[in-house]
Amino acid sequence: MPYYIGDVIKDANKLTARTPEKFREGGIEVMQNNRVERVDTDAQEVLLEDGAKIPYDILALGTGTTAMRAGIPGEDMDGVFVLKHLGDALNIKRYLKDNKCQKAIVVGAGFIGMEVCEAFATLGMETSVVHRGQYPANRWDPELSGFILEEIRKNQVTFHTNMQIIAIEKGPQHPLRLHTNQGPLDGDLILLALGVKPDVALAKGMGLAIGQSGAVAVNYSQQTSIPNIYAAGDCCEAYHRVSRRWVNIPLGDIANKQGRVAGSVIGGKPMIFPGIVGAQSFRIFHLEAAATGINEKEALGVGYCPVSDITWGNATAASMPGPKKLGLKLIADRVTGRLLGAQAVGEKGAVGRINTLSAALWTGMRLDEIGYLDLAYAPPFSGSWDIIHIAAQKLLRKM
Amino acid sequence: MPYYIGDVIKDANKLTARTPEKFREGGIEVMQNNRVERVDTDAQEVLLEDGAKIPYDILALGTGTTAMRAGIPGEDMDGVFVLKHLGDALNIKRYLKDNKCQKAIVVGAGFIGMEVCEAFATLGMETSVVHRGQYPANRWDPELSGFILEEIRKNQVTFHTNMQIIAIEKGPQHPLRLHTNQGPLDGDLILLALGVKPDVALAKGMGLAIGQSGAVAVNYSQQTSIPNIYAAGDCCEAYHRVSRRWVNIPLGDIANKQGRVAGSVIGGKPMIFPGIVGAQSFRIFHLEAAATGINEKEALGVGYCPVSDITWGNATAASMPGPKKLGLKLIADRVTGRLLGAQAVGEKGAVGRINTLSAALWTGMRLDEIGYLDLAYAPPFSGSWDIIHIAAQKLLRKM
Numbered sequence: 001m002p003y004y005i006g007d008v009i010k011d012a013n014k015l016t017a018r019t020p021e022k023f024r025e026g027g028i029e030v031m032q033n034n035r036v037e038r039v040d041t042d043a044q045e046v047l048l049e050d051g052a053k054i055p056y057d058i059l060a061l062g063t064g065t066t067a068m069r070a071g072i073p074g075e076d077m078d079g080v081f082v083l084k085h086l087g088d089a090l091n092i093k094r095y096l097k098d099n100k101c102q103k104a105i106v107v108g109a110g111f112i113g114m115e116v117c118e119a120f121a122t123l124g125m126e127t128s129v130v131h132r133g134q135y136p137a138n139r140w141d142p143e144l145s146g147f148i149l150e151e152i153r154k155n156q157v158t159f160h161t162n163m164q165i166i167a168i169e170k171g172p173q174h175p176l177r178l179h180t181n182q183g184p185l186d187g188d189l190i191l192l193a194l195g196v197k198p199d200v201a202l203a204k205g206m207g208l209a210i211g212q213s214g215a216v217a218v219n220y221s222q223q224t225s226i227p228n229i230y231a232a233g234d235c236c237e238a239y240h241r242v243s244r245r246w247v248n249i250p251l252g253d254i255a256n257k258q259g260r261v262a263g264s265v266i267g268g269k270p271m272i273f274p275g276i277v278g279a280q281s282f283r284i285f286h287l288e289a290a291a292t293g294i295n296e297k298e299a300l301g302v303g304y305c306p307v308s309d310i311t312w313g314n315a316t317a318a319s320m321p322g323p324k325k326l327g328l329k330l331i332a333d334r335v336t337g338r339l340l341g342a343q344a345v346g347e348k349g350a351v352g353r354i355n356t357l358s359a360a361l362w363t364g365m366r367l368d369e370i371g372y373l374d375l376a377y378a379p380p381f382s383g384s385w386d387i388i389h390i391a392a393q394k395l396l397r398k399m
Numbered sequence: 400m401p402y403y404i405g406d407v408i409k410d411a412n413k414l415t416a417r418t419p420e421k422f423r424e425g426g427i428e429v430m431q432n433n434r435v436e437r438v439d440t441d442a443q444e445v446l447l448e449d450g451a452k453i454p455y456d457i458l459a460l461g462t463g464t465t466a467m468r469a470g471i472p473g474e475d476m477d478g479v480f481v482l483k484h485l486g487d488a489l490n491i492k493r494y495l496k497d498n499k500c501q502k503a504i505v506v507g508a509g510f511i512g513m514e515v516c517e518a519f520a521t522l523g524m525e526t527s528v529v530h531r532g533q534y535p536a537n538r539w540d541p542e543l544s545g546f547i548l549e550e551i552r553k554n555q556v557t558f559h560t561n562m563q564i565i566a567i568e569k570g571p572q573h574p575l576r577l578h579t580n581q582g583p584l585d586g587d588l589i590l591l592a593l594g595v596k597p598d599v600a601l602a603k604g605m606g607l608a609i610g611q612s613g614a615v616a617v618n619y620s621q622q623t624s625i626p627n628i629y630a631a632g633d634c635c636e637a638y639h640r641v642s643r644r645w646v647n648i649p650l651g652d653i654a655n656k657q658g659r660v661a662g663s664v665i666g667g668k669p670m671i672f673p674g675i676v677g678a679q680s681f682r683i684f685h686l687e688a689a690a691t692g693i694n695e696k697e698a699l700g701v702g703y704c705p706v707s708d709i710t711w712g713n714a715t716a717a718s719m720p721g722p723k724k725l726g727l728k729l730i731a732d733r734v735t736g737r738l739l740g741a742q743a744v745g746e747k748g749a750v751g752r753i754n755t756l757s758a759a760l761w762t763g764m765r766l767d768e769i770g771y772l773d774l775a776y777a778p779p780f781s782g783s784w785d786i787i788h789i790a791a792q793k794l795l796r797k798m
Contacts, residue, residue: 241773253776253783274771281775290775351780352751358773359758372673374640374757376680376689377652381750384652
């Protein structure tokens with residue numbers, strides 16, 4: 001009998017009425033609003049917070065990540081949120097409505113910070129982003145994230161750079177005041193989008209091996225260090241085909257794939273998860289931002305000899321009206337000539353290029369091949385030399 | 400001293416004032432509005448139509464293609480055009496303006512037919528397409544080109560199917576009448592977009608080997624059967640990495656790449672053209688159409704065991720407002736599991752998917768890998784399982 005213990009779709013009710021519930025769906029016994037306190041791996045038993053014990057033959061962990069907190073006074077006040085679970089989103093929506101919010105502060109400029117600042121601005125709120133660094137989206141080269149920053153500011157979002165948060169307290173006019181190293185900011189709502197870390201508390205309690213990345217170590221079949229215990233998704237590692245290291249990149253598409261692999265193996269059909277290349281993307285207003293592979297620092301860290309270059313161009317042919325600005329950075333290994341990574345930001349076509357280069361990374365293609373790759377040319381979609389070709393040939397000349 | 404003989408940017412004047420002209424640009428002697436009558440490969444001399452002889456050490460051919468004519472009475476009348484050269488485009492523009500055209504007929508439903516019918520309709524003309532088949536864009540599966548047909552009709556273009564053209568004569572109200580097997584059509588302008596064929600007249604005169612495709616045979620260095628004679632672009636063949644045959648696919652991006660390779664080899668830097676995978680695309684109104692690799696018929700022809708499937712989905716995640724319909728056909732080899740080809744049509748994201756799959760074809764990736772390929776997921780750009788993954792896994796289950 002398969003069991004599922006965790007938050008299901010009714011998660012939103014959890015905070016107001018957290019009552020354990022049990023139901024069956026598709027032959028699976030689902031227990032929601034319950035918590036696994038401990039797993040006894042010798043007895044092969046899961047101990048629930050309500051005292052129940054469930055025996056298991058095979059156990060699969062999908063504990064995901066937890067949102068990082070700032071560790072500053074006042075961060076637990078009403079109106080201060082993180083955005084990790086569906087319940088968080090519903091709580092934010094309810095708070096926005098109940099409090100007729102007009103001023104929002106987003107702390108952090110990663111994927112969640114970027115997507116939420118757009119959502120808040122689109123709802124008509126006066127929105128500020130507070131960032132400890134100089135540019136948003138630190139996976140992208142500053143030259144590319146500078147373009148993202150322009151887009152954010154063009155859309156009436158205030159972006160504060162090099163700002164450290166100190167404390168949150170009640171505000172004079174708006175409910176909240178955020179104290180920073182550059183003075184106070186007032187708002188109706190504060191979202192802490194400071195990143196996530198793998199939730200490995202349960203795994204550690206069970207004595208499972210934890211990888212260098214801090215996530216649960218797994219093999220290609222998603223088995224942990226205890227063979228009848230599997231893990232999938234944000235809580236565990238994935239093999240990175242470019243760096244050839246086990247990494248933790250908490251993204252929904254990777255989680256979906258690993259879950260499918262674990263399910264297949266557990267169900268008796270052997271399968272391996274072939275790994276990742278680090279492809280990721282987000283949209284910010286009218287810009288696409290996408291990246292894949294590894295950056296120079298990561299490349300140096302694993303012993304490659306990275307060389308890189310940024311090319312600015314157009315997602316369409318020069319003959320087309322309304323050019324679409326597109327920037328593409330390529331990182332390659334000087335010794336082997338292989339592509340190691342790519343980052344793109346543009347008004348159009350950034351994700352398509354990064355996916356193409358992800359397929360190239362998957363098989364370890366070299367820059368000289370990428371410079372002559374056969375792509376589907378038509379003027380609305382690229383020049384007869386695509387920015388991929390131009391960038392690859394330009395970087396090749398640097399090597 | 401390098402020479403260039405052919406049509407330069409002033410091509411448009413050719414029909415009205417075709418006077419040979421000579422100038423120098425960047426150390427190259429350019430002769431325009433002149434014609435090479437013959438090449439004496441023993442004497443290594445090019446004989447021009449004005450009687451001049453130019454000696455050569457190395458000769459490069461870029462004779463391109465010629466537009467096919469229908470071979471019907473009246474096809475040379477005023478107002479009947481093909482669209483091959485820049486001069487053709489300028490002549491069409493001039494004719495449209497001088498004759499205040501209101502009704503246009505496009506014969507043919509390939510790339511040029513599709514692009515021009517959109518251009519004519521966008522100019523506000525009542526536009527008809529006459530097609531001998533059932534669906535436009537015959538490289539695409541009828542299920543996908545049916546979607547293209549819907550889009551054409553949605554945009555007020557009349558699309559006649561299974562129509563054979565018989566003759567063109569003067570019309571009663573409009574200048575031209577096109578007789579067909581389904582009765583007459585009247586218009587101000589008729590565009591014959593019947594395809595192109597490699598222009599190999601000169602090459603044949605020189606005794607150069609012509610390939611199975613009817614285009615000039617070349618090697619990876621763009622050398623013809625006479626080693627000091629090179630060819631590049633639409634007039635010659637290219638190695639197809641999927642069918643492993645030499646083919647002629649007349650497209651501007653391939654021509655550009657081959658020209659660069661020929662130039663590099665001639666200039667003393669050895670280089671090889673790595674071949675093509677058949678990537679191509681066009682836009683029709685609000686649809687993207689793109690294809691790559693080979694279709695079932697071509698696959699059978701070269702001895703593969705093709706199996707295929709069409710997946711309809713969405714270019715964005717289900718959670719995003721405004722779904723963007725996208726269809727993707729995959730063709731794979733049952734024996735090896737390798738992808739052989741792909742065709743996509745969609746409101747968004749078709750070209751990006753086809754380029755990703757072109758990179759996969761380039762290195763011979765299998766369907767099981769493609770089903771788990773790491774792509775840059777974010778809801779504005781795909782579901783967490785992209786249509787590429789879904790289609791690959793669906794086809795895999797059929798094998």
